Amino acid sequence: MKKTLLATAIAGAAFASGAQAATVYNEDGTKLDLYGNIQIAYYSVNDANGDAQDEIADNGTTFGFAAEHVITRDLTGYLKLELDDIKADEMATATDDEDAGDTAFVGLKGNFGDVRLGSYDQLIDDWIQDPITNNEGFDVSDSTALHGNGADQQTDKVTYTSPSFGGMEFAVGTQYKGDNDSADGGADQGSSNASFFGGAKYTAGAFSIAAVYDNLDNTVYEDLDGNVDSVGNQYGLTAQYTVDTLRLAAKLERFDADGNVNRDDTNFYAVSARYGYGNGDIYGAYQYVDVGAGSFLSELDEQIQDEQNRDETYNEVILGATYNISDAMYTWVEGAVRDRENDQGDGVGVGVTYLF
Structure with missing residues (x-):
């Protein structure tokens, strides 16, 4: 499970009904909370x-301090x-630097x-x-999966x-990679570099809309000539509307490969709904994925793309x-249909989560 505990808590009806972090110290203006969860799941997913390949696995067990x-x-x-790659099924903490300690900030x-x-x-x-x-x-x-290591994109920011100014708020930031940092994909930047990301969100009552841009300047690849460049750019626009316990959302997201022949310009068009029925949630989403959408390629790039047959569309349902x-x-059950060749990625899962 990719989300942090707090995002899980918001999305999961169990947390909304009363589970909360334990305050272990609260004096003289200083407060310390401990929180976490155990998550175990069974999956059967097509390769x-x-x-079908099945397993019982940890699903994102987390332990955190705030x-x-x-x-x-x-x-x-x-x-x-947050230590959010604690393997409950193995009773051990991951030691891979890309997985351990996903969230750590001041x-x-x-x-x-x-x-x-x-x-x-x-x-x-x-x-x-x-x-x-x-x-x-x-x-x-989503567009993050197209450029490889999303975990690397979370660091050094x-x-x-x-x-909020009358419902409008904005965010701007940068990811800084120094001379000694190795960028995503193993390609060395060779010098320090700062990326840029930013967005704006407007909320009016039950309606909100947000737009985000990320130039991915520290997520790079190395071409056949040995040149290092950004894998592309990310854009996104999402609108939400909530009425009682029903939340509706729509998304337009784009990955712009920006001349990177190892990736494809891709558009994502999605809608979703989540309804709280009292003892939990029911939810679903549909997404249309257009791979190769709006590409501006050279003749050689088009030939490479044709040879790899990467101009495709998919319909995804969760x-x-x-x-x-x-x-x-709480317990949960989910199913996915991804419209890939040989039904790759289609699957079902069931699981249980305990929060504190």
């Missing part, structure tokens, strides 16, 4: 040959640390807004992709998020439901 300290009446410092917040420094989810993930499918096991595909066993424990 590239169309053969702290804040009131510096002045209008200024608060805070931190958050920040300052006040009337001026919020400044955050460290490792955390991408803005396009939070504002554009999650409102469509921030599910337990199966999400629709600073973000400023403004306060359906799921949760059921609350208690305020802190």
Whole structure:
């Protein structure tokens, strides 16, 4: 499961009905919370040959610390640390640097807004992709998957998020990679580099709309001539409307390969709905994926694309439901149809989550 615990808590009806973090210290303006979950799931998913492969696996078990300290009446410092690749099925913590400690940041917040420094989810993930499918096991595909290592895109960032001005807020940030950092895909930047990402969100009552851009300048590839360049750009636009316990969302997302012949310009058009029925949620999403959409390629690039037969479209459908066993424990079931060759990626999953 790709989301952080807090995103899971918002999406899962179990948390909404009462489960919460444990405050272990709260004195003199300083507060420390501990929180976490255990997640176990069973999956059966088709491989590239169309053969079902099943397993019982950890589904994103998390343990976290959140702290804040009131510096002045209008200024608060805070931190958050999540170990979110703890393997409950193996009773061991992952040691791979790309997987361990996915969320670790410090920040300052006040009337001026919020400044955050460290490792955390991408803005396009939070504002554009999650409102469509921030599910337990199966999400629709997105532009992040097209450029490889999304985990690397979460690190070494600073973000400023403004306060709301009549419902309008914006966020701008950068990911900084120094001389000693190795960029995504193993290609060395050779020098320090700062990327740019930013977005704006407008909320009016039950309606909200958000737009995000990320230039992916630190997510690079090396071409046949040894040149290192950005894999492309990400854009996204998502609108949401909530009425009672029903949330509706629509998304337009694009990955612009920007001349990278190893990737394809791809558009994603998606709609989703989530309904809280009292003892849990039922939810679903449909997405149309247009691979090769709007590409501006040279004659050689077009020949490479034709040879690899990458000009395709897909229809993706995700359906799921949760059921609350208690305020802190729930079960879920999900299914996915991805419209790929040999039904690759189609599957079902069931699981149980305990939150504290």
